[in-house]
Amino acid sequence: MPFIPHTEKDTREMLQTIGVNSIDDLFDEIPTELKIDQLEHVPGALSEMEVSRFMKQRAKIDGSPMCFIGAGAYEHHIPTAVWDIATRGEFYSAYTPYQAEASQGTLQVIYEYQTMITQLTGLDISNASLYDGASALAEASLMAVRINRHVKSGRVLLAPGVNPIYEQVASAIAGAQGLTFERLPTDITTGNVDFDLLPKDSDPVAVVLQQPSYIGTLDDVNRLTDWAHANGALMISVVNPISLALLKAPGHWGSEGADVAIGEGQPLGIPMSSGGPYFGFMTCKKKYARQMPGRIVGRTTDLDGNLGYALTLQAREQHIRRSKATSNICTNQGLMVTAATIYMSLLGYEGLVNVAKTCHHNTALLADGLSAIDGVERLFEGPFFHEVALKLDRPISSLLEILANRNILAGLDITSFVGSDALLICATETKTQEDIEVFITAFSEAMASVNTNSA
Amino acid sequence: MPFIPHTEKDTREMLQTIGVNSIDDLFDEIPTELKIDQLEHVPGALSEMEVSRFMKQRAKIDGSPMCFIGAGAYEHHIPTAVWDIATRGEFYSAYTPYQAEASQGTLQVIYEYQTMITQLTGLDISNASLYDGASALAEASLMAVRINRHVKSGRVLLAPGVNPIYEQVASAIAGAQGLTFERLPTDITTGNVDFDLLPKDSDPVAVVLQQPSYIGTLDDVNRLTDWAHANGALMISVVNPISLALLKAPGHWGSEGADVAIGEGQPLGIPMSSGGPYFGFMTCKKKYARQMPGRIVGRTTDLDGNLGYALTLQAREQHIRRSKATSNICTNQGLMVTAATIYMSLLGYEGLVNVAKTCHHNTALLADGLSAIDGVERLFEGPFFHEVALKLDRPISSLLEILANRNILAGLDITSFVGSDALLICATETKTQEDIEVFITAFSEAMASVNTNSA
Amino acid sequence: MNSHVKSELIFDKSRNGRRAFAQAPNAVKASKIPSKLMRNDKPRLPEVSEPQTVRHFTRLSQLNFSIDTQFYPLGSCTMKHNPRACNALALLPEFAGRHPLGPISHGQGFMSCMFELQEMLKDVTGMKGVSLTPMAGAQGELAGVAMIKAYHEARGDHERTEIICPDAAHGTNPATAMMCGCQVVEVPTGPEGDIDFDALKLAVGPKTAGIMLTNPSTLGVFERRIKDVADLIHGAGGLLYYDGANLNAILGKVRPGDMDFDVIHMNLHKTFSTPHGGGGPGSGAVGVNDRLLPFMPIPIVGSKQVEGKTLYDWLSEDDLPQSIGRLSGFMGNAGVLLRAYVYMRMLGCDGMKRVSEFATLNANYLSSKLQEAGFELAFPARRASHEFIVTLKHEARSLNLTAMDFAKALLDKNYHAPTTYFPLLVPECLLIEPTETESKETLDNFVTAMIEIATAAKKGVEFKDAPYTMPVRRLDDVKAARQLDLAYQPE
C-alpha cells in the first residue's frame, strides 16, 4: 500500500466505528453484477526504485538530440531556481485558491503574473492562464463573438502566418458554436498578408494575426489591426512572449491597439517536455474584462484593511454561471504560471531583451550559413525573429532522417503547409556558434548525399 | 554581477553615506603593495546556461557504469522525497541553529535523528554528526582517551577488519595526541580476530571492531567486546547502519555493550557522489555524554512551558571551551543528517530490514555465481552481510580494466590490504537478478581472456 | 512564515538596472528587424536580483496551504498525496527536453509510456479507446460531448442537441454542453441523492444527445439505478457521458464502461495524483466505447510491428478521418501524463483497488464520526462513497454559523476547508473528501477540530471574522469584483 497509511488495526477500528465487517461492505450499494475482480491490463506494482530505473531506460531511448525545431515550442535556458521553487510542496500540491486566506502565495503569484503579462503585451488585464496557446485562440475567438455580438457572420479571419494547428484546435473547439476560420490572402514573396487582396464586406467577428508568424515572418501589424477595426472586427494577436522584448506589443498595434492578445507561454521557463504542460496566456482591454474566460485574481482588502488577493469576477465562470459561463475552463495551468512568473522575475526586461536578441542573432547566423549551401534558399523575403523558412530542392524527409541519425533535429517539415519543399528552422539562445557550425556542416553533407527533387 | 543586487544608484548613495568616493577607498587600510589587480588563473564568468552545459559535458565523461564496489560507500535507492525536502531553502540555506527559536525545524530534525540513530545502534545518546565515518574513528579514539584517563598507553587496538583508510585517518588526526593504532591478530581462514593470539597486558585505551568488516566478514562481536572490557579498554564499534536492521546493535554486544558506536552514515539516503559529503555518526552510553565531540541537540521547554529544541552541552565545544574542547569540530554535516532522518522515516524498521535482506541476498547470489567460475573462490569462510572478498588467480587490475571498459565496476582491488590477489565485491538492493547475471557472465569472459598469475 | 510580515510585491523590489545577471546571455549586436515593428516602450517587468527572487517566491510559497503541509479535504478535488518520484521521473532530462515535434525515432521511450497509459486507462474505465490529449477535466468533457455530437451527426441525427445534467452536476458539465452548442436540460435529485428517475423520464426525448453523470455523484453517493438510467437514455437514442472526477471512488472496483457509459473523461490530476499545482495543470484523458472510437480527438499513440519490433507512432487525421480534431497545440499535457503513468505503475493493479477501498473507508469513517458528533449528513441513510456532505443549515439558522464561517474557522485550526456551497442544491454544505492517503489520526484530529468549532459557536463565539491566524483576515470579495485591481500599476 505505497501511499496509504492505514495499519490493520486502524482499518479494523474504522470498520467497527462505521459498523461494517469489511471494506467490501462499504460498496454494498453498488450492484454486484457491476463489480469487477481484477484489472487485467494493469501490471503489478513497481517500487520507486524499480520504476525509476525503468523510466530512465525509457528516457534514454529518446536521447538528447540537438534541436533546431521551433514551430510553437522553444528550447530556452531555464534558471534552476524556477522549478526548484515552483515544485516546492506549497505551490506544487495546493489546489486552485478557493480559500483565499489560505492561498495568498498562489494568489499573489498570479496577480504578479497578470501584471507581467499585461506589461509584456501592452494590454490592460490578464487572466490566470488558459490551457495552451492553441486553445487560447479558440477562447479568444469565442470571446470576440461575445464582445462583437452584433456581428452574426461567425467569421474569424486568420492571417496567413497563423499556426495551422491553432486553426485546427480553434475549429475543433469553437466550431460547434458556429464559428468558421478563414485565411486572408497571402503575398507569396513575403509570406505575409496581401493587403491588395483583402476581402471587402466580409463582416468578420475577428481578425487574427500571429507575430512572429508560424513561418517565421514579421507582418505589418499596424496595418492589419487598423483594417480589422475599420471592418468592425475585433483584433486578436497571437504573440510569442520572448519576442515581445523586441517587437511591438499588441496593445500598441495600429492606432487603437489589438483588443485581445493570446499566445503560448511555454517559452517563459517551461520545459518542452513533448508538448506540455504549457500554458496559454490571454490579455485584453479592460472593457472586455467581463467577457474573459478563465480565472482572474484581483487585489482587495481584508477585514483589517490590509491588502490581499482573491479570485474575482467569478460570475463569469462555470461554477457560478454554469451553462451561461464565458467558458467551461476550470483547472488551468497554475503551476506553469508560477514558473513563468519566477522566470520573468529572474530575466527582467533587460534579460529578456538579451535572450531575444541572441535568439535572433543565432537564427540569422544559421539562416545565412544554410542559405549559402547549394539548393537552399530562404523561402520568404523580409525580416524574421527567431525562425526562418527555407526552400530546399531535395526531399526534406530524407534530409531530416539523415540528420536525426546524427542526433540533430534539423527543423520542421512545413511542406504540406506551404505547398513546396520547405523547412522551418530555429536557433535559440541555447545554441553556441559551434553548434550552429556543426549543424551547417552536417546539413551540407546531408544535402550532398541526397538527390535533388528534379533528379 | 550575477548575485549582487546593487544598482549604480544604490552604490553611489551608499558610498555617499559612508563618505568615500569609490569602493576602492574602502580598502584603504590595506597596504597598497599587497593589493592585486587581477586573478590570472580564474577564467571569465559563465552564465548559468553555459556552466550547465559545460558541467553536463563533464558529467557525461564519467558515465554511469554498473557498480559493484562497496568498501565504505554504497549505492542504495534514495527516495525522491529525501532530497526534494532536504534541499528546500529553509533547510538548505540555514546556518547551524544558533538562534534556537528561529531554527526549530533543523533542531527538531536533529533530535529525531539522534533518536533514530540511538535506536539503530542500541546506545543511549547521539551527537548531531561528525564529518564522516573515518574521522569519526579518530574522534571516538580521542574520546576514549578522555574517558579512560587512567590508561596512559595511548594504544588503540584494531580488529583485522577495520577499514585501513579509517586507520590512516585516525592516525593522521589523533596521532598528534600520542595515540597509536595497532592491529589485533588475524585468523586467516575467517579474516576475523584470532582470539587465541590476543595480546596480554597490552593496556589498551580502546578496542575497535568493525562489523561487517572492511573485507566483508562478520566477527564475534560479543567475545571481543567482553575481552575489551576485561582488559580495561573502551569498546568502539564501527558499524554500517543498514546492516543494523539485521545485525546485533553495538549496545548489545557482549555482556555490557559497546561503549561508543560510530560509522559512516552515507548508506542512509546519501548519494555516493565521489566520496562526500557524507556524515559520521556517533552514539555512546549516556555516562559519556560530556566527553562527546560535536553538536548535540536537547529537548527543553520555553517560557510558556512548551517543548522546544536547542543545542546543548555546548560547554564541551570549541566556541566555549576553546583549547579545552572535546574536539575542534564546528560545522558538521547537518544537511546530510536531515536527509538521513527523512530516509530512515520513509524506510522505517521493516523497510530497512527488507533493504538489508535484499542486499545480503544479492551479494550471496553474486558470490555464488562468481565462485563457480574457475579461478575464483571466496577468500574467507564464514558469514557475510553485503560484501564478499574473492581470491582470484589472475591479475586483478587487468580484470578490472576489461570490465570497466564494459562499463562494469567489478569491485575493489584489496590485494595490498590482504596480501594476495583479492577482490571485494558488493551487490546492494539496487541490483536486479539480471544485473547479477550480466556481471557474472562478463566476469567469466574477462577471466577467460586473462592469463592466470602463474602463467 | 510569519503571518504578521507584510507581503511585498516583487515589483516593490524592482530597481532600475537590477537583474539576475547569470540568467541571460550578454547583449549581442542590435537586431535587423525594421524599427516600425519594434517596441519602443519598456515593459515594466520586475528588475530584481537572483537572491531577491528566490527569497520572494520562497516566502510566498509559505503563505499557502497544500497537501504537503495540511489536511486538505476539498470535496470533488481529490487532494491526495502527490508522490515526488512522479515529478522527478517526468522531468528526466530526455523527457523534459524532448521537442513535441521531434521525430518518432527520438520519441519511442516517451511514446511507449503514452501507449501503455492508454492501455491501462482503457482497462481501468472498461473502455475501448483512450485519447490523452484533453488538458483538464473540462476539456475532456468538451471532447466527450463533441464526440457524442459527432456520433449523432454521422448518423444523420441532426436534432439531438440536448444534454441532460442532474442539478448536482459540476458547473463544467452545463458549461461544456453550451460550448458544444447544446442546450442543457437539468433534472432534479431525489431525496436520497439518486437522480429523480421520473423527472429524468420526462426530460428524455428525441432531442436528447446524451446525459452527463458522475457516479458516485457529486453528492457523494452511488447512483443505484445506473443501469435503468443507461437503458432509458440508450433506449431514447442518447449516449451516456461519465464525468470521471469521482473515479477515485470506484477505481478497480466498478468500471464506467461496465455501467454502460459510452464516454468518460478522467481527471488524472485527481485519481492519478498528478499535482494540482495551485490550479493546474490537469489532464482530462477521455475513454470511449466502440461507438465513439472513430471520433476520438487526436493525436493518439498507435503501435505497429515493424521487423519484429514494436514501433509507436502518432495517429492523426489520416488514421481517424472522423476525429473531432485537435484540442491542443501538441499532445495535451504530456508531462502530466507521464506523472500519471509513473503513479499507475507504482500502484499496480492491486494498488488501484486499494485507492478506492481506502478512500471509501476514510470517507465513511469520517462521516460516521461527524454524525456521531452531532453533525447532520445530507444523506444520512446512504453509504458515503469517497466523499460525503455535511449540511450546516441548522447551525446557520440557530447559531448564525454559515458554511463559510465554518470553513474559515477550520483554517485557523490548520485544516484546509472542505468544498463549500457545492453542490448547490444542499444548503450550507461542506463536501468532504478525505482521500485514501490520510491517516486515521488525521481524521480523528479533524473531527476534534470540527467539534471544537461547533462547541465554541454554541457557547456564543462568533466566527464571522475568522480566520485570525492566516496571512490575511477575511477578504472583501465584493470589493474585489467592484473595484477591479487586476494588475499592479507601477506608480
Add this chain to the structure above:
Amino acid sequence: MNSHVKSELIFDKSRNGRRAFAQAPNAVKASKIPSKLMRNDKPRLPEVSEPQTVRHFTRLSQLNFSIDTQFYPLGSCTMKHNPRACNALALLPEFAGRHPLGPISHGQGFMSCMFELQEMLKDVTGMKGVSLTPMAGAQGELAGVAMIKAYHEARGDHERTEIICPDAAHGTNPATAMMCGCQVVEVPTGPEGDIDFDALKLAVGPKTAGIMLTNPSTLGVFERRIKDVADLIHGAGGLLYYDGANLNAILGKVRPGDMDFDVIHMNLHKTFSTPHGGGGPGSGAVGVNDRLLPFMPIPIVGSKQVEGKTLYDWLSEDDLPQSIGRLSGFMGNAGVLLRAYVYMRMLGCDGMKRVSEFATLNANYLSSKLQEAGFELAFPARRASHEFIVTLKHEARSLNLTAMDFAKALLDKNYHAPTTYFPLLVPECLLIEPTETESKETLDNFVTAMIEIATAAKKGVEFKDAPYTMPVRRLDDVKAARQLDLAYQPE
C-alpha cells in the same frame, strides 16, 4: 507555518506496521547469518507513511529561518545567496552516482573539475599548492597546523609546539592547536582592533610553531601591520596560518600568500557559497606555499600528459611521502567541492573581486547607518571589512537590554540575529556581516528594525521574553543542559 500549531515528533505519527511501501524492496528469504550475530530487538524507527513523512518534514522546514527566506547577517558565517544551479549541477546523475573508489577511467570529468578548482584556489589565495580534502574549516585548520608541525619535525625542530592565537580568534583555532598536540599562547588585541604587537613580540620564541590569524580579523578590521607580524614570526622560525573564514572580505583584492602566510584554509561554504545546510556540510580546502607543499593531506588530483591528452589521477602516499596523511574516508566533501567549483565558474575572475567589493560596501554602509542611528561601533575609528561589531554595553547597562535580548527582538522583526557574544573580548557584541548579495533596501529596513527596538527599549519596553512570534518562546538552555533529553524515549 502557523506558529501556534504544535510540532509533533515523527515518532508520534508512528504506528505498528505502517510504512512507505514504495520505498523498500519486498521481503526476500531469510538471511544466512548465524542468529547469534543477529539483532533480536526491534529498533524504534518511526513507522510512518510516505504522505506523513513528506508533510512532517516539509512543515518542520517552515519553522526555520534561512537565507532563502530571511536576511541572516550572522557575522563570521557569510550567509550569502546559495545559487540553485550549484546544487543541481553537483547532483547530475553521473556525479551523484559516482563511486569514490571508481577507476579514474570513469572519473575524468569529476577529477578535471577538482583539478581546476585546486588551480583556481591557488590563484585566489596566492598559494602554491591546494588540497581539497578537509571537510570543514576546523579540519582545514587541523590540516594546516599538522603541516606546520610536520614541517618543523622534518627539520628536526622538535621543540616548536606553541601556537599563538589572538584573543579574538575563533574557538576552532585554539581547539585545533590542542588537537594537534600544541599549546596555545594567547595574545591580546590592541585598542583599535589590531593585534597588540608588543605582546606578540613577547609571545614569540624558540617554541613558536606558528601563529593563527585571520585578516581581516574576527573583529571586522584589517590587521594593518600584517607584514610586521609576518616578519616577526618568520624571523623567529615560526610559520603563519591564515584562517580563511574571512576570505569574503578580500577575495580578488589581496591574497594571503602575498601577505606572507604559509598556509591557509578556506571555508568554501562561506566564501564560495556552498550551502550551510543547517550546520554543514562545509569544506575546508587548504592552500600552502612552497615550504609546506610536501606535507599536504592526500588525496590531491594530479594531472599528466598521456599521448597528448591530459589525464587526471590521484596523488597518494607514493607521490607525497611526507604527507600528513588522509583526513577523510575518500576525497573530502566532494559534492561540496563541485558546488564551489560551479560557483567560481559563474563568478569568473571579475566576479570574485566584486564579492569582496560589495561585501565591504554593504558592511561599511550598514555600520555607517547604525552609527548614525546611535549604535556604538566596537571600532569606530576603523574601516569595516565585510563585517563589523556593534557593542550594546551601554544599552545593557542603562536599559537592561543585552545583546541576547536584542537578538531575540530581531527575530520578531523577521531578521535572523547577528552573531552574539563573539568575539569574546567585546562586551555585549553583535557581529554583523551582511554579505554582498543583500540589497540596499534590506539593509535600510534592517537599520529601521534596529532603531525600532532601541527606541522601544528606551520607552521602557522589555525584551527579556522575546521572541513572541516564533514557533517557540525563549528556550530554557539551562534546563536543556541539566535535564538531558537527547533522544525521544518511545515509552
